[in-house]
Amino acid sequence: MHLAFALFKYFPHGGLQRNFRRITELALERGHRVDVYTLAWSGWTPEHPNLTVEVVKVPGWRNHTRYRRFGTHVQKRLADNPPDRVVGFNKMPGLDVYYNADPCFVERAQARHPLYRWSGRYRQHAAFEQAVFRADARNHILLLSEAEKPLFQRWYATPDDRFHLMPPYVSTDRFAGPEAPHIGAGLRRELGLGEADRMLLMVGSDFRRKGVDRSIRALAALPESPRRRTHLYVLGKGRAATQEALARGLGVADQVHFLQGRDDVARFLFAADLLLHPAYQENTGTAIVEAIAAGLPALVTGNCGYAFHIERAGSGRVLPPPFTQAAMDEALASMIDSPEQPRWREYARTYARRTELGSRAEHALRVIEGPRYGEHG
Template sequence: MRLAFLLYKYFPYGGMQRDFKRFVEECQARGHQARVYCINWQGESLPGIDLRLVPVQAWSNYRRNERFLDWVQKDLESEPVDAVIGFNKMPGLDIYYAADSCYLDKALNERGYLYRLTPRFRHFARYERAVFGPQAKTEILLISATEQAKFERHYHTPEARMHMLPPGIAADRRAGPDAAQRRAAKRSELALSDDEGMLLFVGSGFIKKGLDRAIRALAALRQGGKSLQLYVVGQDKERRFRRLAQQLQLSEQVHFLGGRDDIPDLLLAADLLVHPALDEAAGIVLLEALVAGLPIVVTDVCGYAHHIAAASAGIVLPSPFQQQELERALSDLLQPERNQASRSAALAYAEREDLYSMHRSGAALIEELVLRKQGGQSE
């Protein structure tokens, strides 16, 4: 099959981008050709793909998106493919991978009336409806039951077009027999003493993932006499968060590491993952931490938070968010006995649950959906 994959922006450290990469690789391994359309690509290209960088610019993101789609559709008319698979919501997709949360739900519940009069709102609402509207033809690969319920409530999307995938954790995220040695080596590299606690924050999108909440919690825990360091991993603008750390006299305790390739070892080195997100369709890092045996504090808005609760691998904070509850949860989960119990529970859950087959299952489903489409067209 000739498959076209559409993504506005690729960089190596985003959760959706990593899923994109693994889906492309899985489809290639099954013998299919992969053509990729992208406005911006950071990092090395993927072996064997036909990468087509779309030369569009605009003064706004929504206008840039429209020009991207116009360019891609014209290119596809001249060189057709068997299916168009999108990782961003837009018209004309055969299959959409739903890594993003429901835009309309956020616009209605978190934005005012005037926002919903803007061209930006009209664009993103229209592009989302083109995927989820009841008359649309796009097949949807879902990763979050929470977000599925929102899409169904707002768009009445037919159930037959909604396909839930299992999680897809990479094997290198699991704690192996050398976990203790890797933990000690990484903590030594970070110059962490045995009596210092290490909080880890992972996510490109610091505002959305709640980094300010994590930094404020660190300040409160410091006042309680705890020796803690916060390590921030992710590719995003750091200035406002560095300034917040400075204002709270935490400049020496908050460390910005940027995008990293050593996340598996950082997960082993840490004592706790803090993920107080404001909005998160799934949150792959939650399951990566779980299979590494790292206790987690997470808000209940995250699609994968239910796994943390089911595993007893940490603490899920209820909505509406309360800063004091985050601080109390971190303090409780850093207690040695509670921390060790959560680690053991997480590793046991990782052994018994399917947290690994998303991309293999998803690629097989893509084949099935494309064949079904081709069969329907030939009738």
């Protein structure tokens, strides 16, 4: 098949981007031809005879303006060279399949000032979302978070049969094997952490949305003894200046480390004592299921799409909404040296063994390769 994939930006360490790459690689393994259209591309230089990557240059200072022009350009390119399927990894018109990595935009916008809904940014994103989810659109939707489905249906009356719930995707290197403790211990030595030190981990881009500030405040609120021997490591792409200033103001700057995107995330998962994922907004939260695969206990907020996996696994704590900093501070203080740590780790590993955590690309390709919506294969 001739497939066209469209996404706004590709960079190595984003959750959507890693899933895009795995789906692309699997499509190529199956012999498909893949044309990729994107506004920005960095960190992966694939060489395959059946893969082309077109980095689209469009004018515009604001992202939403560039997204609109990107959508128009892609439509023109596809009209000149029609593929068998058009797959979007961001919301845009003209898709046969949409990979739904983002929450319902219009629903989230209701919490903002009413004047926001008169802005160009709102109108652009709302129009692209409507193009995908309106009741009469003829596309499949690869749904990552079941909690988002009723929100889309509330605004667009999207039929049930267009949604296809995807399992989480966890790359194979994240699963804890017999060598995981040795790998983790090696990294702790590299970082200068002793046996009594505690290592907190956050993984994900967009530091503000992931709740890095909440983690820093909880670290600073620990009682003196555990606070002095606890370090927070933040992996991912984002602007750290604001968070670093917060850490300085709270007196924990020397214990908060921003390492940006890494290719050895698995080592950190095996080395850490606790994953923190107190996101303000999170459609899924891939780091949550990666922690389960690695046997790492986690403290997460209940608004994360994958928080239910922690509850089902029994491998940590989920903070119910509405979030309060006091509740997180108490939870971290109780978990940091908890005697439950070995049990949480064993429960995580057991859950990972019996739960489908690694086959999202196969599920996605099954829908992409199948008939268009409304057709019969």
